Amino acid sequence: MRTLLLRPPPIRPLGGGFRVPPLGLLSLASSMLDQGLPVALIDAAAEGLSWADMVHHVRLMRPDLLGISVMTPVCEVAYRAARALRPFVRHIVLGGPHPTAMGREVFRECPEADFVATGEGEHGLVHLVRALEGRGGAETVRIPGIIDRQDDGGAAPPPDLDALPLPAVHLLPVGAYRHPLATRLPMFTMVTSRGCPCRCTFCAQSVSRTGWRGHSAERVVQEMGRLEAFGVRYVALYDDNFTADRDRVVSICRGLMENGSRLAWKCEARVDMVDDELLGLLARAGCKTVGFGIETANQAGLDRLRKGTTVDQARNALRQARRHGLETLAYVMVGIPGESLDDVRYTMDFCLAEKVSVIQVATLSALPGTALWEEAREEGWAFAGHVRGLLDDEVSRTTVVSPGWPPARLEAAVAEAQRRSYLRARFAWAALSRCRSVPQVAALVRDTARGIRALADRRVVSRPR
Numbered sequence: 001m002r003t004l005l006l007r008p009p010p011i012r013p014l015g016g017g018f019r020v021p022p023l024g025l026l027s028l029a030s031s032m033l034d035q036g037l038p039v040a041l042i043d044a045a046a047e048g049l050s051w052a053d054m055v056h057h058v059r060l061m062r063p064d065l066l067g068i069s070v071m072t073p074v075c076e077v078a079y080r081a082a083r084a085l086r087p088f089v090r091h092i093v094l095g096g097p098h099p100t101a102m103g104r105e106v107f108r109e110c111p112e113a114d115f116v117a118t119g120e121g122e123h124g125l126v127h128l129v130r131a132l133e134g135r136g137g138a139e140t141v142r143i144p145g146i147i148d149r150q151d152d153g154g155a156a157p158p159p160d161l162d163a164l165p166l167p168a169v170h171l172l173p174v175g176a177y178r179h180p181l182a183t184r185l186p187m188f189t190m191v192t193s194r195g196c197p198c199r200c201t202f203c204a205q206s207v208s209r210t211g212w213r214g215h216s217a218e219r220v221v222q223e224m225g226r227l228e229a230f231g232v233r234y235v236a237l238y239d240d241n242f243t244a245d246r247d248r249v250v251s252i253c254r255g256l257m258e259n260g261s262r263l264a265w266k267c268e269a270r271v272d273m274v275d276d277e278l279l280g281l282l283a284r285a286g287c288k289t290v291g292f293g294i295e296t297a298n299q300a301g302l303d304r305l306r307k308g309t310t311v312d313q314a315r316n317a318l319r320q321a322r323r324h325g326l327e328t329l330a331y332v333m334v335g336i337p338g339e340s341l342d343d344v345r346y347t348m349d350f351c352l353a354e355k356v357s358v359i360q361v362a363t364l365s366a367l368p369g370t371a372l373w374e375e376a377r378e379e380g381w382a383f384a385g386h387v388r389g390l391l392d393d394e395v396s397r398t399t400v401v402s403p404g405w406p407p408a409r410l411e412a413a414v415a416e417a418q419r420r421s422y423l424r425a426r427f428a429w430a431a432l433s434r435c436r437s438v439p440q441v442a443a444l445v446r447d448t449a450r451g452i453r454a455l456a457d458r459r460v461v462s463r464p465r
């Protein structure tokens with residue numbers, strides 16, 4: 001039984017400064033190997049494969065099972081791959097955040113799919129492969145976490161994180177990955193926890209609907225050490241909420257320092273889940289950048305999104321991080337119901353006054369499964385407009401037309417905020433100082449030119465996390 005897990009190439013190529021590993025597929029592949037099941041993992045985006053190359057590879061491999069990950073705003077990429085590869089594979093399973101939110105509806109959107117995987121997929125995939133091996137063509141599988149055309153196996157229990165095998169990093173082209181904030185190369189990514197204890201209305205969170213669960217500090221230190229031994233020099237931690245358990249973060253930082261780790265890394269945190277002492281410890285343990293979901297500097301806007309934080313907490317967190325020499329990344333949201341263009345300007349003034357290193361501006365977007373999605377449907381808000389990626393044209397997502405934010409106003413506000421964010425000496429200097437090689441400088445120049453062209457087009461733009 002041959003299984004192929006595949007990330008298709010982008011429809012339009014991403015800028016040279018941004019390409020990160022498909023951690024979900026990597027975790028699935030690692031679990032399969034751990035169970036003695038053969039698996040191939042192709043990151044066509046990182047391998048630089050064209051669509052024709054990808055079809056050629058799969059035609060030669062003829063896998064029995066093809067697995068693809070789907071995110072709502074870019075589901076068309078996954079569906080297009082399923083259509084193109086259908087003739088060369090026996091079964092197709094789609095998993096990830098979009099199938100988790102949509103369930104059986106995915107069969108309608110993508111008739112090529114045979115199975116839909118919901119939630120964290122490690123157990124479901126292993127059981128599906130075993131069932132397909134043994135069932136000799138039966139139509140239904142009834143596995144928790146797997147929906148087939150006849151049956152729904154129900155929810156899969158979330159895996160014990162520390163029981164999952166360490167990621168089989170060798171399956172991916174480690175040297176091909178890039179992140180604009182990486183201060184060194186090679187870089188890789190990791191998640192040390194899944195889920196989040198908070199409930200901001202716009203957040204799809206990850207597929208973990210069970211609150212927050214973390215790997216033990218020992219396991220995190222071990223995994224980072226293994227990446228370092230593999231030659232990786234920078235790690236972007238993609239946890240939704242890295243600092244949710246303060247004691248765990250303290251142990252991770254101490255563990256890294258005791259091991260003499262030389263890794264540089266970044267993480268994401270909530271402004272109410274850091275403090276001066278913790279930020280100092282992060283910096284001493286190799287952290288270079290902390291990303292904060294600032295969203296808005298207006299308390300009413302934060303409350304409207306049920307963010308659960310205050311503007312003072314945001315100011316303190318940004319100042320404390322800076323005091324410890326950390327770069328700060330602020331995620332800012334345009335289109336919050338009840339806010340005006342002046343409110344957005346005020347938020348940008350706030351970030352600029354706090355000398356935030358990178359300000360990422362996005363529009364309010366309602367993803368299925370979120371409280372905002374329900375609110376938008378109940379209130380009859382239109383779903384319209386596309387958010388185009390600054391460096392990646394296929395990062396487009398439906399934007400809600402929330403009260404007070406007709407598309408033209410939203411577009412103008414985003415364009416103005418992005419100009420203020422990206423056309424800044426501080427931003428340019430920080431980006432340049434992160435470059436360690438001539439190709440990195442060349443990629444920066446290319447991406448900058450592309451970004452400036454996009455800004456000049458005045459398209460509604462947003463950059464991925």
Ligand code: B12
Nearest residue numbers: 022023024067069071072095096097117120121205206464
């Ligand atoms: C890293 C990341 C990225 C990376 C890389 C994504 C990738 N290909 O792996 C980058 C930065 C490129 C990215 C981009 C975007 N992202 Co993103 N991203 C994340 C982030 C922070 C971590 C993902 C991760 O690695 N998780 C850890 C792994 C272990 O979990 P996982 O990927 O969910 O995989 C598990 C399950 O989903 C399932 N599974 C996944 N795939 C499959 C496939 C099969 C066959 C099976 C059986 C199971 C299965 O099993 C896996 C193991 O348990 C998540 C938030 C989060 N914490 O999950 C957002 C998240 C996935 N991103 C999201 C979004 C919206 C985007 C963008 C569309 C953003 C935008 N502004 O437009 C872009 C799309 C860009 C593009 N062209 O593809 C949303 C998706 C919501 C949704 N309903 O689809 C999330 C959940 C963030 C959020 N809270 O809103 N993202």
Ligand code: SF4
Nearest residue numbers: 196198199200203240
């Ligand atoms: S936006 Fe951040 S803090 Fe809010 S629920 Fe999502 S991950 Fe948690």
